[in-house]
Amino acid sequence: MNHVKNRKITTYQLLSQFLVSSNKETNEMLLDSFVEEAMLIDNYSFSDGLLGAGWLISYLIKHKILVFDVDEILYDVDDLIYKLTIKAVINSETTIEELLQLISYYQQRLLNKSKTYNIYRHFALIECLKLLVDKTLSTLSENSLILTPLAKSRVLLKFSYLVTTCFNEKEIEIPFYNHMEDLIFFYQKMEPDDFNAEDEITLCYLQLISKQYANPYWVNCVTEIIKSIEIQNQVTSSLIKVADLYNPNEDNYVSIELFDFIQKYDVIFLLANNLKSLTFKQTELLI
Incomplete structure (x- = not known):
């Protein structure tokens, strides 16, 4: 690990x-x-920074990788994030990505079980999460x-995780359905040769959303689209394997595929941060 000591690392x-x-x-x-x-x-x-550090600590405690009283260790961080x-809510220039990062923090905090409620x-x-949504x-x-x-699709993936964990589905149901149906229809009308690498990754996210939201009709629609195209991207192929294995009602090991995501820190984060049932097998991977 000596090669990382003098190099700034990220949350991911x-x-x-x-x-x-x-x-x-x-x-x-x-x-x-x-x-x-x-x-x-x-x-x-x-x-x-501290937003990412707070999310990471909360995540690691939730998954018993760290052992601390989460409310005690993040007490001051919570106040800063408020x-x-x-x-972010009052600023008209706040980006979707910034909102998703804050939502991820609050969701992860709500998933923590504190020693003293x-x-x-x-x-x-809860109220901050509602404002952000x-x-x-x-x-x-x-x-x-x-x-x-x-x-x-990244927004919808986050929302599909929210409603299976800590958020009332009725508060987002109509716009969620509308956006999901629009995306599926968009890709159903696209010619197979017109798909690029970004479209392929989007389809993988749509498949994960469909499964996490427990909508078999969407699952079938997206599956048919994926079958109609030739996947060129290695990351996409690995994501398709994850989507095929994924069942939000069970703990699924996708560890055998984790090596496909070496150096793909953003993808590992997206999976860990947005899927209800996912585990990773520990093995040595230098950052």
Whole structure:
């Protein structure tokens, strides 16, 4: 691991390190350095700041990779993220990606089981999540004509995970269905030779969404589209394998395919952050 000591790492790289390496001492040393540097320069970003660090710590505690009282360790971070949330909600320039990052933080926090349940903290987490979901839906609607299918599918993948874990489906059901149906129809009308690598990845996300949302009609539609095209991208092929194996009602090992995502930190993060039942086999993978 000496080659990473002097190189800044991201939340996504650090997540991969914890997921695939059993070197507890090195992993925790990297996390400590990550948090210290973010605090030193008041970095609140997700990629290499406190928002990402808070999400990662929450995720690792949820999956018993770290053992701490989550409310105690993230008490001050929660307060900082509340302030970021208000700014994001009132700022007309907030991007979809920024909203999804904040939503991911709150969702992961709500999935944590604290030693001492605090109703006021739980209420604050829920209300902030609702504000962000509303903002995301309005932003999605206002920018529907300029957002790519891939960008839309990432939002829908997050929402499909939300409604299976900690969010009321009725609050997003109509726009969720409309956007999903539009994307499926868009790809049903596309000629097989017109699909590019981004379209292929989008289809994989749509398949995961369909399964996670337990909609067999969508699953069949997307499956038929995927069968009609020739997959060229290796990452896409690996994602299709994940989608084929995925069942949100069971714990599924996709560990045998994890090596296909080496250096694809964003893809590993997307899977870990948006799928209800997913586990990774630990093996040594240097970041």
